[in-house]
Amino acid sequence: MRWALVLALTAAYPLIVYFSLGHIEPRYLALLLLVLGGLRWLAGGAQQAVQARWVALAALVLAGSTALLNMSLPLKLYPVLVNFALLIVFGLSLVRGPTVAERLARLQEPDLHPRGVVYTRHVTQVWCSFFVLNGSLSLATALWASEKTWALYNGFISYVLVGTLMAGEWLVRRQLRARWERVHP
Incomplete structure (x- = not known):
C-alpha cells in the first residue's frame, strides 16, 4: 500500500509542483518532498531497503535545500x-x-x-x-x-x-x- 502511495505521489509530483509554484513558497512545497522521502524510507522492503533509503535521504536533502534557500530548483x-x-x-x-x-x-x-x-x-x-x-x-x-x-x-x-x-x-x-x-x- 505504501509503495502505491509513493508511486502515485511521484507520478503526480511535477504537476503538484507546477500548479503550486507562484501560489505557495518553495519552502512549503519542501513538505511534499519530506513526505515522499519519508514514505520511501518506510516503504523500502528487505531487498530494496538500501536503495530506497538512499533515495529517501537524497529527497530529504533536496527538501532541506528547498526549505533553506526557498528556491524551486531543488524541487525540480x-x-x-x-x-x-x-x-x-x-x-x-x-x-x-x-x-x-x-x-x-x-x-x-x-x-x-x-x-x-x-x-x-x-x-x-x-x-x-x-x-x-x-x-x-x-x-x-x-x-x-x-x-x-x-x-x-x-x-x-x-x-x-x-x-x-x-x-x-x-x-x-x-x-x-x-x-x-x-x-x-
Whole structure:
C-alpha cells in the first residue's frame, strides 16, 4: 500500500509542483518532498531497503535545500533523482545479476530459457540508456527551461516515453517469441 502511495505521489509530483509554484513558497512545497522521502524510507522492503533509503535521504536533502534557500530548483531536481536511482538499480543488476528485467520475467516464467536471460539482459541495458537520456532531459528542463516546460516534460512527456518503451519492448518480445516457437516447436 505504501509503495502505491509513493508511486502515485511521484507520478503526480511535477504537476503538484507546477500548479503550486507562484501560489505557495518553495519552502512549503519542501513538505511534499519530506513526505515522499519519508514514505520511501518506510516503504523500502528487505531487498530494496538500501536503495530506497538512499533515495529517501537524497529527497530529504533536496527538501532541506528547498526549505533553506526557498528556491524551486531543488524541487525540480527530484525527477532527476528518481531517474538516477533507477539507473543505479538497473545498472547494478547488470553487474550483480540477475537483471531487473530477468527477475520480472521469471515472475511469469520461472524456468526462463537461456535465450530469455540474454534478451532480458539487453532489455535492462536499454532501460539503463533510457534512464540516462530521461534523467539528462529532466536535468536540462530543471536548469534551463521554464516551469511550464519542466512540468510538461517531467509530468507528461517522460511518462509517454516510458509507456512507449514498455509497449515497444512488449511488441518486440512477442515477435521474438513467435519466431523462436516457429523455429523450435
